[in-house]
Amino acid sequence: MKRSRFTEEQIIGVLKEQEAGLKVSDLCRKHGISDATFYKWKTRYGGLEVSEAKRLKALEDENSRLKRLLADAMLDNAALKEIVGKKVVTPVAKRQAVRHIQEALALSERRACALVGLARRVARYVSTRSDDAALRQRLRDLACQRRRFGYRRLGCLLAREGFSPNHKELFRLYQEEGLKVRHRGGRKRALGTRAPVTIPQEPGQRWSLDFVSDALICGRRFRILAVIDDFSRKNLALVADTSLSGGRVARELTALVERYGKPLMIVSDNGTEFTSHAILKWADEMKIEWHYIAPGKPQQDGFVESFNGRLRDECLNETLFTSLSHARQVLADWREDYNTVRPHSQLDGRTPDQVARQVSRGHAPETLAIPSTPSHKRTGSLLLSGYKKGGTSFDGLID
Template sequence: MKRSRFSEEQIIGILKEQEAGAPTAEVCRRHGISSPTFYKWKAKYGGLDVSEARRLKALEDENARLKKLLAESMLNEAALRDLLGKKMVRPAAKRDAVAHLRSQFEMSERRACAVIAADRTMIRYRSVRPDDSSLRLRLRALAQERRRFGYRRLFIFLHREGEPSGITRVYRLYREEGLAVRKRRTRRKAIGTRAPILVEAKPNARWSLDFVHDQLENGRRFRVLNIVDDVTRECLASVPDTSISGVRVVRELSALIARRGKPGMIVSDNGTELTSNAVLKWSQDHCIQWHYIAPGKPMQNGYSESFNGRMRDELLNETVFTSMAQARAVISAWMADYNTTRPHSALGYQTPAVHAAKLKAMGPVSPPLRGSELSPIAHTAPHGVTLAETLLSAG
């Protein structure tokens, strides 16, 4: 509003001149005002003295200020209500919120930043990072190909392809693309202390056996016998069939020994196939030490259980098996990929085949002594272990 060039004191003085008997036209001509202006002043200030006029002016100014504050408060409240469902934590989200307020509520940038408590420097910042669209596409393609792999293993694959980006950048893109793997509920972990049995750091020092179950498309169930090298973490054999007896287990072990060599120790649970007379006699004839874990303690056969969990998560839960022939082909291909391509976190993200080759090149390594800095290669169960000779003597 345009400010008057007359103060309250001057306006009241002009009115008093007219009240003293001077003609209205003469008063207006002398002070350079129009008749409507004079009568407007008279309606507003007529009968008031200077102090009352000042108090009226102060009340009008205070009323205008309160109206302005109320209007601004209502506008801010409406803006915040409009942004109520939006999560404004990251800078990009705050930039979008400021742009929304400026377009929808016609706010200035300064006021929009004040409403959401954002720094104007951050809002005006524009990223100078290089374009990463090709890396995003390749990362998304790898995640679609290996849906149960996290960002660490995907980073290993990108690094093998020559990608120079670090793991921090890959993790940022991994999160922005929404590729995080849904975590399945894990079992409760056993607590307590165990005394480890040290194993020599070489291939064939100890094998672990266990079964994993699945079913075909028509509902027919089958099982897979997995044999794992505890030191190199290689999957030595993965045998699927509808029925696997103790005689079949002995036959597969004999064929594996013919190809790979004799193991120093075998660890398994107390399943009927693995405690049968055929298995016990075979281990005694071949002079192979066979350890059985304590009943109800699968954590004592942790290497095989871990491998079964990876197979369940990355293969069995992701594949529909139509026939046993197809199941054998798919499991064989996955086993080869596990040994030669898939990075293993416990091996420093090397593949089991590369780790086994390094151990063979190093030659025989004795187990570390008590108190040394090196950690044991593999553990067996210290309690509840039954040997094959014990079962044989018990009948």
């Protein structure tokens, strides 16, 4: 007998009739039920009113619904655990995940697609594209023979052999087969000397170079070539332009050599302008030693890096440049102030121009000069070493 034949109200009505005095056999014959069914109803609904029976039925339905939800959630978790650790992003990968869930847990296609997030139409899609097995094999063979050829050159060779894939198809196969040409390492750069740099003992012995970048108010970028003397900290040049090539740097250095004399050494980083053929040729012709700092070690060029920080903090960050000519004028004024007015903490508050004037070639600066003392007078000699006079080095005793 189907349960839906009698409602809770009807069952309680039957039980009320029995309580009123009607025999069980007569009651069962009247309603067409068996004795077992009657006593089962009595065990379950005996003593209940209709409202209480309805409430019990509602609780049973809610309990059944929650059980189904829990079972569904547990099944969904089990399905998701089946594909955990797999990258499911592309339609092909999602299609494979749906098939795996269906086979492992016997879920329907609708439910598996909902879990993976794939449309059923996409899950049923069957590609009509040919596998291009012959083209793939020939592409691999040619790539092995011509290891530095890209997909365009390989496409030209394939076209000569009668294959006619378009550039998009060819690139797709090229990528799927993993035939991308490896990029070689960076170009070989000039290393210059790697010996430890000696501390300059007088002006003009060593210069340092570096670039600083900034922008006009219109957004156009420009660069500044900064050249300083490492001993006096004097700023020899601030060259601003939108483009500063190696040849331009060489011409600016030639002008500085004509004005200040030739340094013994120039220090810079490994920028493309400083390692260009123009700079290497210029340094060889001028017989100037060019020292390149180690890559990624700006602290080895600390003099010019410190200057760059002062330039940016005191000038570039304080000014809005309207044009390149305006930037050049502001830089020229700031350079004049830096060299002649601004006190330098590493020069005991003096300016770079004062140090350059006070220190002549072959003599130590005033702060390094050793005054005459009674002990010196007793010994009658003072050892000097490492200085040059008239272009020649001397070590000796001064009585």
